[in-house]
Amino acid sequence: MSRIYRKKIRYFIPLFLLAGIIIYTVFLVVPIFNSMFLSFYTGSGMSPSEFTGFGNYTKLFTQFPFKDRFFNAFRNNVKFFLIVTLIQNVIGFFMAVLISRKFLGSRFFRRISFLPTTLSVLVVGFLFSLMLNPVWGFFDKILEFLRLDFLIRPWLGDPATALPVIAIVVSWQFMGESILFYTAGIDAIDIEILEAARIDGAGPLAEIRYIIFPSLLPIIGIVTILIFIGDFTQFDIVYAMATSMGNPAYSTDLFGSLFYRAAFSSPERGGWGMGMGAAVAAIMFLIVFVGVVFWLYVFRMRGLKNKEGA
């Protein structure tokens, strides 16, 4: 190839990359860093200009009401994540094992399991609010039917039950996503390994424990980190079922709703100014970052090391 030809090839490369790099950098990368910088400033309005170093963070961690809301949201978010993981991930895993078997209608179950995930979180939140509504909702009627009347309570009005309820709703909605990933993973397992195990007399539980679960570990990792990131930025469900204030009594306040309120609401409705809002966002980013690093280490590095060792 002549040198001229080679030069000719090269010119279009930056051209093709240009639009992508610009839009991605200006509207995804830069804003994240901007938020971090902004968290070191304080002042009113859109562009706080008074430099305050770590002042916002100090306020966030030590002053009332900031520290109360912050650590409350933190606790709630952890609880939320654990409940969602238990239902969406664990129950979802077993549902996937069930659905992945070939039986009459298995295709149907696979298809419909993803249906709730196609809805907007907002709509699901509103829908379940209505279903839990004592006037119209049928949830209480079901409890009556099952002679569990004593359990009836204002599910979304009771600080003790509100958070678990919305966690269950989110799990209901996204279980289809877990099932989708896990059934794909199970489909990919070599049929011969399963048949060999069955010949050796392995029952279904042993099958799960020794073959399915280990094979699915990378996918379990991916699903878990996706749930993690999604939960620690979740906003829509709180808005729909508990308003952005995290009713009742901030018992459903998550980082997503806290961030929205702090950064974009007026002071009467819980706004803390852009500087503090940016600080909340920076902390959320840190949490996600730590989670991802942890995931990379546990699920990817370990896996790679095993491959090299073997």
Add this chain to the structure above:
Amino acid sequence: MARTKKTLATRPFLYIILLIYAVSILYPIFLMLLTSFKENKEIFTNPYGIPRVITLGGYIKLLKISNYMVYFKNSIIVTVTSIFFISVISSLVSFVIAKYRFFGNKFIYFYFIAGLIIPIKLGTIGILQTMLKIHLFDNIISLIIVYVAMGIPFGVFILTDFIRMIPEELSNSARIDGCSEPKIFYKIIVPLIRPALAAVAIINFIPIWNDFWFPLVLIRSDNMKTVPLATALLYGQYETNFGLVFSVLSMASLPVIIFYLILARQFVKGLTSGALKG
């Protein structure tokens, strides 16, 4: 892959679990749609059954009291335009990364991939400031730009691997025939990546259509609203008018439900191709 057909009839307990699961998924959605066709009175006299009288009253009221057609149009414009640009830009970027060696190739790839784990929501303050500066605040164009930025990482992730698998012989024979590199992209690569592009389009459709956060932050005027934002505001306003409320929820959901039911198979392929590779 052949699997011995196992009848679940041998395990009735498991079949019951599946049945409960299916009902728990289908009934709420079904009920939401059904109720949207009921008259207000019947919503209370016959809350959980099939409507005895089918009425479009809720929907008609919805159109009367709000600009719903405008909201719907906005959502369509935003979603389709965003998906178009995501596809085009991701293809261009992935093509270059996958097929050409140049300084910084690997870095640029990981630069884009990093966007997969960065929740763009966290930069909202910066995005809001930028949009105000370039006078795109309260404009659906701002939404399009944000969604494109959001969708590029996944597009690059899927398409780069896909394009890498296209044999270089095809490009080489085109070069011998005097084809320029951009033309190779246009005439050879693009037609071959159609399935991957479809996957990218399908996977982005739902989160973009359903997005509530960015319209909430970036949109003020009524005629710039999208369906999710309108849904939230209408629900809050008319919470007690059940017929209207269910119509609002159903209108917001029907497009995606129909979209999903028609394209279910491509959907599954698209989502899992990403996961299994990772």
